[in-house]
Structures are given as structure tokens and as C-alpha cells.
Amino acid sequence: MRHIGIGLVGGGYMGKAHAVALTSVGAVFDTALRPRLEVVAAGSLASAEGYARAYGVTRAAKDWHDLVADPKVEAVVIASPPSTHRAIAEAAFARGKPVFCEKPLGASLQDAQAMVAAARASDAVNMVGFNYVRTPATQFARKLIAEGAIGAVTWFRGEHTEDFLADPAAPASWRTHGLANGTMGDLSPHMINCALALMGPITRLSAMVETVHATRPSNADPSNAGPQAVTNDDHAQIMCRFAGGAMGHLFFSRVATGRKMGYAYEVHGTKGAIRFDQEDQNALWFYRSEGPEERRGFTKILTGPAHPDFRPFCQGPGHGTGYLDQIIIEARDFLHAIHTGQPVWPTFADGLAVWQVVDAALRSATEGRWTELNS
Numbered sequence: 001m002r003h004i005g006i007g008l009v010g011g012g013y014m015g016k017a018h019a020v021a022l023t024s025v026g027a028v029f030d031t032a033l034r035p036r037l038e039v040v041a042a043g044s045l046a047s048a049e050g051y052a053r054a055y056g057v058t059r060a061a062k063d064w065h066d067l068v069a070d071p072k073v074e075a076v077v078i079a080s081p082p083s084t085h086r087a088i089a090e091a092a093f094a095r096g097k098p099v100f101c102e103k104p105l106g107a108s109l110q111d112a113q114a115m116v117a118a119a120r121a122s123d124a125v126n127m128v129g130f131n132y133v134r135t136p137a138t139q140f141a142r143k144l145i146a147e148g149a150i151g152a153v154t155w156f157r158g159e160h161t162e163d164f165l166a167d168p169a170a171p172a173s174w175r176t177h178g179l180a181n182g183t184m185g186d187l188s189p190h191m192i193n194c195a196l197a198l199m200g201p202i203t204r205l206s207a208m209v210e211t212v213h214a215t216r217p218s219n220a221d222p223s224n225a226g227p228q229a230v231t232n233d234d235h236a237q238i239m240c241r242f243a244g245g246a247m248g249h250l251f252f253s254r255v256a257t258g259r260k261m262g263y264a265y266e267v268h269g270t271k272g273a274i275r276f277d278q279e280d281q282n283a284l285w286f287y288r289s290e291g292p293e294e295r296r297g298f299t300k301i302l303t304g305p306a307h308p309d310f311r312p313f314c315q316g317p318g319h320g321t322g323y324l325d326q327i328i329i330e331a332r333d334f335l336h337a338i339h340t341g342q343p344v345w346p347t348f349a350d351g352l353a354v355w356q357v358v359d360a361a362l363r364s365a366t367e368g369r370w371t372e373l374n375s
Contacts, residue, residue: 001031004338005038007073009064009088010080011051014102014129015040018077019055021327025335028312028328033335035075041067042080068092075099075125075338082107082180086115089126089348093118098125100334104189104358105351107180112348112355119348125337127344128351130193131326132263137284139308140301141267141274142198144286151271151289156199156248160191161262165234166255171219172228175254182232184209184362188252189354190263193346195242195250196353198267202248205240206370207361209233212255238361273298282320 006022008015019037026034041061042048048060061067064084068076068091075098078088085106092099099119105112105128119126132138145153165175179185196202212234215227235253242248256262263278275285275298285298303310304317309329313321337344356373364371 001034003036004033004335005070005072005074006035007039007041007061007067007070007076008037008051008055008057009041009067009076009078009084010102011040011042011047011055012079014079015042015051016055017324017327018079018100018331019051019057020324021331022077023056024324025328025331029332031332031335032339035331035335038072039067039070064088065091068095068097073097075334077334078102081174082111082185083178086111089115090118093122093124093126096122096124098334098338100127100129100330101348101351102129103193103351103354104180104185105348105355107178107185109352109355109359112352116348116352125334125341125343126348127330127334127337128346128348129327129330130190130346130350131323131330132190132278133194133197133346134309134326134329135278135281136303136307136310136321137276137281137301138194140303141276141284143308144274145198145267145269149271150267150269150273150287153199153244153246153267153269155268156195156242156246156265157250158191158195158248158265159251159253159262160187161251161253161256161259161264162187163257163259164254165213166257168213169217172216172230173219176216176228176230177232179232182234183252183254184233184236184358187254188236188250188358188361189351191250191252191265192354192357193350194263194265195240195248196350196357197346198265199242199244199246199248201243201353202240202357202373203243204370204372205238205357205360205364207236207238207364209236209362209365236361236365238357238364281322282318 022035037057040057052060076092078101238250273287302318305311333344
């Protein structure tokens with residue numbers, strides 16, 4: 001066992017999640033590498049100092065440049081806004097330092113392409129943060145599909161739906177401006193990543209992308225200021241064909257009233273089917289086309305120690321794992337990749353594959369036609 005110095009860029013919602021995960025991962029998984037939170041950088045030195053005190057980080061950096069250059073920082077975790085990802089990753093790779101980057105990978109397809117090129121040129125370990133696909137239930141679903149437990153897959157339906165902007169009176173914010181902060185940049189990457197993980201590549205698609213509420217009250221003073229234009233999308237849908245031949249449908253929304261964490265999918269095959277909903281993340285519904293018709297039905301499987309990555313958290317079946325546990329599993333995988341020198345899915349290339357689907361969907365919606373994806 002040896003320690004590895006971590007530099008954490010960003011201390012907000014995801015920065016805190018990664019700080020907690022990196023503090024806990026050694027105890028949960030008995031990792032060969034034990035992370036030490038050496039430096040944190042944020043929007044200002046004052047913010048970074050506050051995060052350092054709160055999260056037990058050794059010191060605060062005046063900015064991310066200072067953090068990346070610090071010799072005690074041996075690996076970098078990027079949990080800052082997408083517009084900052086590319087420059088930070090390129091600087092870290094130039095110094096040969098492994099990088100874990102939150103999704104989406106950069107703020108555009110061009111950012112993602114540049115980040116993959118920088119990763120390949122440096123040959124440094126790289127990972128992108130798609131945490132929801134790491135629940136024990138979804139890992140088990142992936143295993144079942146790969147083993148042919150539901151036969152040849154014929155149909156996939158996936159969604160990532162939430163309602164944090166369902167109220168038209170909710171004020172404008174950073175979320176209502178910029179592609180990377182809209183539904184296609186913010187929510188769709190998670191379910192697109194899930195679809196690619198469970199089903200394989202998408203070869204062609206047809207998409208519709210829409211802004212439901214074109215204006216919102218000013219976030220400065222909603223009672224006095226005039227409305228602000230919303231410059232990104234509220235919801236979108238994609239019809240698609242997978243390389244394996246199955247049809248699919250994906251839906252993403254931040255205005256889906258009543259949905260809080262609607263990361264959900266159904267997979268239908270010739271011998272069975274699978275259903276999952278992140279709002280009940282410790283259960284997987286499994287249907288087998290066997291036995292008398294009157295006895296057939298979906299079986300609710302509660303995850304437990306027999307399922308992937310559950311036992312290190314708890315030895316009691318049905319006791320459940322939570323959101324932060326997904327981030328801890330990511331931290332374990334990142335440390336394992338650094339320790340072994342072998343890539344662990346999803347790498348930056350997988351993050352680029354998601355952006356390629358997003359870009360194709362945006363082009364399809366603009367042009368009003370089916371769009372082919374380049375391999």
C-alpha cells in the first residue's frame with residue numbers, strides 16, 4: 001500500500017462528493033493506492049480555503065494552474081464546470097498526471113476530441129465520471145444482457161428525467177445558458193452512456209430537441225426584472241438503431257414534473273426483459289419467458305452481496321447502496337487504473353463516444369432528418 005496525492009479541482013456539489021469518496025475508498029475497498037487530498041482549487045482562493053477546511057484537504061491553491069503544477073499532486077480529479085475541463089486536462093496530461101473528469105467530457109464535441117488526443121499523447125490514465133451506471137443493479141443488468149439471459153435484444157428504452165426546472169416561474173440561472181448546461185449537455189450523457197454500455201454503439205438516429213420555457217424570470221430580482229431568454233434545451237428525444245440491430249428510444253428532460261431521479265431503462269429480448277429505475281436503485285426487475293404463462297411475471301431482485309460491488313459496503317442483502325457509493329466505486333476504479341497502468345471503463349474515449357451521439361442528435365434535430373454516426 002502506498003499513498004497518492006490527489007488534486008481536486010472544484011469544491012461544490014460534485015467536488016464534495018469526490019472528496020468524501022476519496023476519503024472513504026481505501027477503507028471500503030482496501031485499495032493498493034490510498035488517496036491523500038493534497039490540494040483543492042475553486043473559483044477563488046477564499047472558496048478553496050473553505051473547501052480545504054471542510055473536506056480535510058492539506059492546502060488550497062490560488063487556481064487550478066497552481067494545483068496541476070504542484071509536485072505533491074500525482075493525479076487530478078476535475079469536478080469544475082465543463083467549460084474548464086479541456087484546459088485543466090491538457091495541462092495535467094502535459095505533466096504526465098492521471099486525470100479523472102466529471103461528465104460531460106468538456107463543453108463540446110471539439111473539447112472532447114482534444115481531450116482524448118491529449119490523453120493518448122500522454123499515455124496517462126484517464127477516466128470520465130458516469131456514476132449511475134455503476135450501481136450494483138445496473139452492473140448486474142449489463143452482465144445479464146452480455147450473458148444472453150434475455151436472449152437476443154430487440155428493443156431498448158432509456159430516460160433521464162428530472163423536474164428541477166418544471167416550474168415556469170423558476171428563475172434563470174447558469175443552468176439555462178450554454179449547451180453543456182442544457183438537458184442535452186447535462187442529463188442526456190448519463191443515459192446515452194448507459195445505452196452504449198448495455199447495447200453497444202448507435203449507428204443512426206433521429207432526434208427532436210426543444211426548449212419548453214423560452215424565458216424565465218431574472219435570477220437577480222424576479223419581482224422587478226424582465227424575463228431572461230433561455231438559451232439551451234429543456235427536453236429531447238432520440239429514436240435510434242444500435243449496431244447489434246435493436247431499435248431504441250431515449251428521452252431526457254429537466255421539466256418532467258414529478259420525476260426526481262428518473263434514470264430508467266427497459267431492455268426487451270427474445271427470452272426475457274429487464275427494467276430498472278434509479279429512484280429505486282437497489283432493485284432490478286427481471287422477466288423470463290419460461291414456464292406456464294399463468295406463472296410468468298417480472299421478479300423484483302433486491303441487490304445484495306451476490307451482486308457487483310455491493311459486499312464491500314454491506315453484507316446484508318436488500319440493505320441498499322446510495323449515491324455516494326457510486327462515486328466511491330468510481331474512485332476505486334480510478335485508483336486501480338493508476339496502480340495497474342491499465343485503462344478502466346469508461347475512459348475519455350468513452351466520454352467522446354457520448355458527445356458524438358449528442359452532436360449527431362443536435363444535427364438531426366436542426367436538419368429534421370435521420371443522421372448517421374461515424375464509427
